[in-house]
Amino acid sequence: MPIYEYACRRCKGEFQTLIMSVSDEETLICPTCGSRRLDRLISRVAYHQSERDRLNSYDPGARRSDSFYKDSRNIGLQAKKRAQQMGVDLGSGFESKLEKLRTDPGSILRDSE
Ligand SMILES: [Zn+2]
Structure with a gap:
């Protein structure tokens, strides 16, 4: 299962989360400020190894x-x-x-x- 890293546009915080389905990503909110305005940091994913x-x-x-x-x-x-x-x-x-x-x-x- 892929772990994606996201950046919050409001608080600039970054966090990682496990995405199991497309709907997971739709309901994703920033754990710091609760914003839904998130960018997935695709380039960072390759560095993560389970x-x-x-x-x-x-x-x-x-x-x-x-x-x-x-x-x-x-x-x-x-x-x-x-x-x-x-x-x-x-x-x-x-x-x-x-x-x-x-x-x-x-x-x-x-x-x-
Ligand atoms: Zn945030």
Whole structure:
């Protein structure tokens, strides 16, 4: 499902939203000011990669540059890819742990103390 980015003409705010059907877009309002005058930022959409796309395009055998590791969204990708290949369901506990690791690495250490 595509995630589109919109810019509000009134407050100039930008936001992203998941569009599942054409009618979704017709009822869209700015989450900041409630305006319906929105522009879809088509050119920005290409930059957004879903977790699934990221996982599918991820090659565990490829050499990775430093920038790969600097991108926190890539943390845990190798483990997920392996699990996907082996058909293992890591469960929601893994997802939340991963999310913590990506957003607040220190919290993992604090939790295990
Ligand atoms: Zn607005």
